[in-house]
Amino acid sequence: MIEDDARTHILPHQHKLGGVIHALHDLMRVYGYIHEEHLPIVADVFNNSVAEVRGLVSFYEDFKTHIPAHTTIRVCQAEACQAVGSRQLTKELETFYRTELGHRGKDVELEAVYCLGLCASGPAIQFNDRLIAKASIEKLRVPG
Ligand code: FES
Structure with a gap:
């Protein structure tokens, strides 16, 4: 129960x-x-x-009220990351995963986050539990 x-x-x-x-x-x-x-x-x-x-x-955005997608990608939208391309990266991720920031696609949920502590190495994302500095769409196609 x-x-x-x-x-x-x-x-x-x-x-x-x-x-x-x-x-x-x-x-x-x-x-x-x-x-x-x-x-x-x-x-x-x-x-x-x-x-x-x-x-x-x-x-608190860390608390979800729905079953999470298989993959959650949090994209830093704060100023330091914006200055090195996080908005462009966000657009590329939206196109690649066919969803919008703040929404859930088939298997991927894209979320905005405001600083991941990697400000000097942006754009920064969090791919499930893994932090990725100097993120690019190419890095995500072959995570590792
Ligand atoms: S501003 Fe993006 S990680 Fe801090």
């Missing part, structure tokens, strides 16, 4: 500082996203309203 299973991942964080965020991260780790049914359980455990929990989930 989803509620019992979710509670086992939420309860260990109940008395921690910032416990709601820790619980949401645990749900992401276990399920891959925050299911709508998780919100009232988190709210109940932390004595918050469902609206407060939903607000947190929607505020």
Whole structure:
């Protein structure tokens, strides 16, 4: 049952500082996203309203509310990366993967991110868990 299973991942964080965020991260780790049914359980455990929990989930872009695509590509849109071509790279990725930034294609989701800590080596992207500096469409065609 989803509620019992979710509670086992939420309860260990109940008395921690910032416990709601820790619980949401645990749900992401276990399920891959925050299911709508998780919100009232988190709210109940932390004595918050469902609206407060939903607000947190929607505020932090790392929290997904849908089953993630097989591949998520986060493209840095911050100034340093823009100065070295992240907008052009974004267009190329949109064409190559047939989707738009902020949307999910068949197997790939393109997301905007605002700094990946690779500012001196932009444009920077995150390909699932892998950070790629000086990214180009050619580097993504043969990841490795
Ligand atoms: S501005 Fe793109 S990684 Fe920092």
